[in-house]
Amino acid sequence: MSNENKNKITVFMAAYNAAPYIATSIESVLRQSYPHFELLIVDDGSTDNTTQIVRSYDDPRIRLIENGENKGLPFTRNVALSEAKGEFMAVLDSDDIAFPNRLETQLQHFLDRSKLAVLGACAYIIDEEGNRTDQKMVPICESEKLHAGLLFYNSFVHSTVMMRTAAFREMGGYPNHPVAQDYGLFSRIALKYEVDNIPEYLGEYRIHDSNITDRKRHLAETQLRAILFYQLDKLLPNTDHIDPDILRAPVIGSKYSPQEYYALYREIILQNRKRKQYPTLELEQILYNNWYMIVMEKGKSKTLPLLLRTPVFNRSHATAKHIRKAFKQSLRYILGIRP
Known part of the structure; x- marks a missing residue:
């Protein structure tokens, strides 16, 4: 592997008590058709055997970082600010699945479009057992329509997103919000760089009981208002x-x-x-x-x-x-x- 290609992409995975699903997520990354990546997993103080599962993989491309205690999702995601080695950063949540062609497909779009900073895709929805439901996540797949829509709503499937690491760092990473950190980050990047989705299914998004609670919904609404006003203040x-x-x-x-x-x-x-x-x-x-x-x-x-x-x-x-x-x-x- 040449130095030019080594760690071209950092696949970033934040994990907290992810033992039931993380092995499936890791294996979906290791099956990628594009081989020049590192898989950076940051454990946020899990109390189950998440870290033991990660350590069971004997693959030099996997790096495990442990927070030691639970510090929350914004802190955990922003470990990538200092630790990501790749020119590009692909997000995959620890309960979701990346299709084998995901990295290769998205990387080609970045190589073809020098101003592109964020690229998402479509995803199938699976249940707790990994069974595909009849629902799909289909975001807006026209760059300018997507950009305009970000004033009002988030149209990215977070677990399908790849970013230029430099743009991620320029924005200071994910905002320190309890929820909707991805929307806050992507809406800020879109004010300066090109963002887009492609109309291809590149993964599976898992729905289960811990995805969202009433408290999270309330926090999300509060944060969505803050993101809206951040953009309106610029306009x-x-x-x-x-x-x-x-x-x-x-x-x-x-x-x-x-x-x-x-x-x-x-x-x-x-x-x-x-x-x-x-x-x-x-x-x-x-x-x-x-x-x-x-x-x-x-x-x-x-x-x-x-x-x-x-x-x-x-x-x-x-x-x-x-x-x-x-x-x-x-x-x-x-x-x-x-x-």
Whole structure:
């Protein structure tokens, strides 16, 4: 193995009490068609036999680091800041599975695209026993649409992601959040570098009881708001007047008025046209799609004039069907015909 190829990729695995699944995860890495990798496993103070299982593998590509005590997922993931030797870092959670072609496939995309910093893929969902369910994880696989969407939601399957290690280090690694560290990291990287997903299934994501709890859901919602405002602070001159729920809550059944949505959407659109923080066409398409649902639910006799308000309305985003339905709804309310 030449020095040029040695440890081209660091496969990073954070582990805590992962004994039931970690052997399967490790073996999926060792079966990779691309051989020039290291498997860096960081154990976060497991109280089961996770570390014994890792040590049972006699493979020089495996490195085990032990925290000694439980220090939490952000700390554990950020061990890679100093320890990863690869030019690229592929994430694999200790209960998930990488398909044999994963590293080879993703590496080729990075070699072909010099500005690419984060690349994810699709994944099948498996249950606790490793049986494939009828569900799949299919993220957005268009780079500019993905980038624009990161203002509102995370569209990466974390356990399929490969990153340029330099970009990961430049951002200081994962933010020190109890949950949603991946979304926080990827949304920051996307403000400077190209990010993407490929429409290929490169792994299996395991669902089990310990994946998420009610407490985690509450923490996640709190953190998602913080990530949203981090991005808005980069885009808007002032965010003190913005209620985070207006962008976090579903627009259908929302408590907010069309006027409140319009004021915020207009501000986002105009500032983004000036700053070019997100791909303009894709961001405005997302906002227009929301706007259409809002005015169809709340517009009543003013549905059509509300829909046509610029800059939220754009002829390149609207369809003839949208305009026709908005016109019919306005007319019904004017004539006193309720849906």
